[in-house]
Amino acid sequence: MALEVPAALEAKIDEVITHYPVSKRSAVLPLLHLMQHEYRYITDDAVNWVAAKLGLQPIQVLEVVTFYPGFRQSAPGKFHIRVCRTLSCAMAGSYELMESLCKAADIDRSHVDHHHPIAVSADGKYSIEFAECLASCGFGPVCMVEDDFHESVKPQAAAELLKQYQ
Numbered sequence: 093m094a095l096e097v098p099a100a101l102e103a104k105i106d107e108v109i110t111h112y113p114v115s116k117r118s119a120v121l122p123l124l125h126l127m128q129h130e131y132r133y134i135t136d137d138a139v140n141w142v143a144a145k146l147g148l149q150p151i152q153v154l155e156v157v158t159f160y161p162g163f164r165q166s167a168p169g170k171f172h173i174r175v176c177r178t179l180s181c182a183m184a185g186s187y188e189l190m191e192s193l194c195k196a197a198d199i200d201r202s203h204v205d206h207h208h209p210i211a212v213s214a215d216g217k218y219s220i221e222f223a224e225c226l227a228s229c230g231f232g233p234v235c236m237v238e239d240d241f242h243e244s245v246k247p248q249a250a251a252e253l254l255k256q257y258q
Contacts, residue, residue: 095137101130105145116146120156124163132172133164161209161224169212169219171257173197176226176234184232185247186222192250193220193235218254 097105105123112118120142127138134157143150157163175181175190194201194211197218201211204221212219228234231243237257245253 095135095141097141098130101126109146117148117152120146120148120153121160124153124157128163133167158207164210166208166210167212168210170217171219171237171254172210173218173220174223174226174236175220176224176228176232177222178225178229180229181226181232181234184244186233186235188247189233189235189245189250190220190222192247193254196251196254218257 105126108122108126109116109119111122123142123145124134124138127142128134131138139153139157140150142148143153146153157165173193175186175193177186177190190201193199197213197220198215199211199213199218199220201220204211209221210219211221223236226234226236226241228241228243233245233247235242235245235253237253240256242253
């Protein structure tokens with residue numbers, strides 16, 4: 093099924109492409125970010141749409157999607173959580189925070205792997221994944237819920253944190 097892109101999004105995409113006059117191919121990253129912002133993840137239809145828009149083969153766009161861990165290929169929950177796992181956050185307890193958040197949100201991460209990094213709660217309300225460096229190494233463990241940044245989150249505070257997102 094062909095993707096129907098809202099006119100406002102397509103206008104923005106057309107404007108972004110003008111920033112790359114030498115090669116439209118260079119616009120693939122910003123276009124994928126716009127698509128993910130609109131649809132919350134990158135579908136096969138979105139890959140095909142972006143490829144057609146830029147005159148590329150779909151595999152060329154899919155290569156970008158699969159290379160960058162910031163692009164999701166499956167639907168996240170209503171509230172998406174990212175937990176930093178780089179060294180300073182790991183030493184400050186990010187793995188324990190991940191376990192506490194999963195327990196509080198009733199998320200099973202047993203099926204998570206490199207190609208499917210997101211786990212979603214049974215009710216679809218929350219999803220979670222590890223992130224590589226959320227750029228606040230002095231205040232770990234750090235997590236983001238949607239676009240909200242949370243520093244020095246103790247694992248014991250996971251349930252309280254999730255109460256903010258109902």
